């Protein structure tokens with residue numbers, strides 16, 4: 001693979017930069033569900049496209065390389081990647097999972113996994129003593145997401161991995177918010193990295209996709225078996241869209257996270273706003289760990305008004321952001337976690353996690369940050 005290059009270069013100069021046979025500089029889209037076998041006795045590299053397809057495989061190899069893994073897998077959504085990875089577990093196993101996990105993962109663990117006899121306990125992953133105290137004899141997995149959504153809590157990945165290894169558990173890490181540009185969980189000891197490629201990796205709000213990457217041969221074999229058995233694979237057009245989005249990942253992440261830092265500082269000074277959640281702010285309890293394990297604080301931040309009415313008024317008065325579910329796109333996206341990303345969480349659970357009725361989440365895009373500030377200013381002045 002292309003180890004010798006830095007990630008910005010790797011995004012463009014990897015083993016799929018030129019198609020071997022034709023010289024095409026864009027990965028060809030192979031619309032073929034099955035592949036002719038030239039020999040009666042020995043099958044070729046491709047048989048049936050659920051198992052493998054050259055376009056999907058290109059994306060899987062690229063993401064594996066970027067994350068520093070040996071094998072990647074592309075799925076039809078982030079939830080398909082996450083759900084399939086959970087199938088590495090068996091009946092009777094127990095999962096320790098971060099309490100502010102993505103809403104869809106919360107729903108899967110509480111309403112689907114539980115039906116198959118797999119137990120779970122939610123923990124505050126920033127509290128290592130609590131994590132250790134909640135381990136059980138049958139705990140087989142510690143599931144983390146950092147920074148978390150939407151209150152941007154930082155989990156100390158290395159310390160969690162150490163706890164997991166001591167207790168012979170696997171560690172999964174949802175790396176959607178930072179991407180391998182800013183954080184490489186496999187290098188910190190995590191076993192499976194998961195992505196909603198719908199977000200920053202795709203980057204243009206035009207595709208729903210999920211990815212998983214491992215660095216262990218045996219785990220790779222198991223996940224390949226599950227991907228083919230469950231069958232929630234990514235189609236070839238969508239694989240191509242993610243490959244195309246990846247080419248600009250570094251410049252997008254860099255520009256958006258710089259603007260996010262500026263906006264977080266600016267919002268923090270505004271009296272209308274009660275709290276700003278962003279690990280790049282000096283007072284954030286996870287800032288030190290974040291600076292050690294990642295190279296940026298990312299492009300997502302949240303901020304809280306005292307009331308639902310103020311949050312509503314702000315959303316109605318800003319002009320630039322799209323008001324929508326999702327994040328990680330070229331355009332700035334403002335969302336209301338209480339009814340959007342965390343709409344499937346019971347109210348009491350939601351409030352316990354700090355997801356109040358005044359909280360808004362902002363995914364900063366590629367607009368000029370001064371235009372975003374002017375827009376926010378006119379909205380706050382007229383709340």
Ligand SMILES: *Cc1c(COP(=O)(O)O)cnc(C)c1O
Pocket residue numbers: 077078079080102104145149174176177195196197198199208209210
């Ligand atoms: C969106 C998201 C998911 C789910 O991904 P889909 O592509 O929507 O299925 C999982 N984790 C995080 C952190 C997300 O933001």
